[in-house]
Amino acid sequence: MSYKIGLKLWSLNENYISPARELFELGVYNYIELYAVPNSLNMISKWKSLAKDCGVKFAIHAPHFGSGLDFSNPNKLNDNLNLCEEVKVYQNELEALYTIFHPGIGGKLKESIRQMKMIKNLKFAIENKPYIVPIDSYNNAFCVGSTYEDIKEILSEVGCDFCLDAGHALCSANYQGLNPYDYITKFNTLKPTIYHISDNDQEAKFDAHLHFGDGSIDIARIVSILRGGEFLAIETIKDSKENLDDFIKDSNYLKDIISKFII
DSSP, X not given: OOOEEXXXXXXXXXXXXXXXXXXXHTTSOSEEEEEOOTTOGGGHHHHHHHHHHHOXXXXXXXXXXXXXXXXXXXXXXXXXXXXXXXXXXXHHHTTOSOEEEOOOBSSOHHHHHHHHTTOOSOOOEEEOOOSEEOOXXXXXXXXXXXXXXXXXXXXXXXXXXXXXXXXXXXXXXXXHTOOHHHHHHHHHTTOOSEEEEXXXXXXXXXOOOBOTXXXXXXXXXXXXXXXXXXXXXEOOOXXXXXXXXXXXXXXXXXHHHHHTSOO
C-alpha cells in the first residue's frame, strides 16, 4: 500500500509558504492540495514560485458552498460557471495533479449533474459529502452527494473521477443509521482516485477535521479500507498561523499506520 500524501492549504495562506517549503524538503508530504479561494488569482504566482523553488506539486480544491459555488442551485448557474473559469486558471497555471468539486447543498441531484455536465475543458473529481451540514440559515442543510447512490449516479452521468472523503462518509452513515466502516467500504467500490482523511467522533453526524488521535475513529481500520487510490490528502485543522508543526505530527501518525500494511 502506497500513497502520495497531501498537505491541505488555502490559496490565501501565504503565511504557510515558507514552512510548507521546509516540510516538503524534509519529505513530510508529497504535494499540496490548494483550496482556490474566489478572487485570489493574484496568489498563483506565489504558489508557482514554491513549485519552481523546490518542485512541489499541486492539486486544486475548487470553491464549495461556503465560498459561493453550489451546483445544486439553478439560480447560481452563471456564478458557478464563472468560478469554474477561475479554477481552470489555477489548474492550468499550477499543472494540477487533480481538481475536486463538491456537488452542492440544499438543492437537487439532477441540477448538480446538469450544471457539472456544462463544465468544459476541465477534468475533475467529485467528492462525497456528509448527509447534513450545520448551516443556521438552512436549518442543517442536506448535502447533494452524501450517499453511495448519489455519487454512483454522478460518476455515471458526468463521467468524472471520485474523491472519497472518509470522514464525510462516516458522518453520512451515522445519520442514516448505517455502519460507518461498511459504508466507507461500499464507497470504495466506486474506485476513487483520491482520498481525504481526518479524525472525528466515531459516532459524529457533523463533519470535523480533528488531529489524528483527538477523535475516536479507528484510523488504522480506515486506512485498511482505502485501497486503490493514488492520493491521500490530510485534512486536519491547523493550530498555528505561523507554522505547520501540527501537520508534521499528523503526517507521521498516518505514515506509521500505513507502514504496518503489506503492500
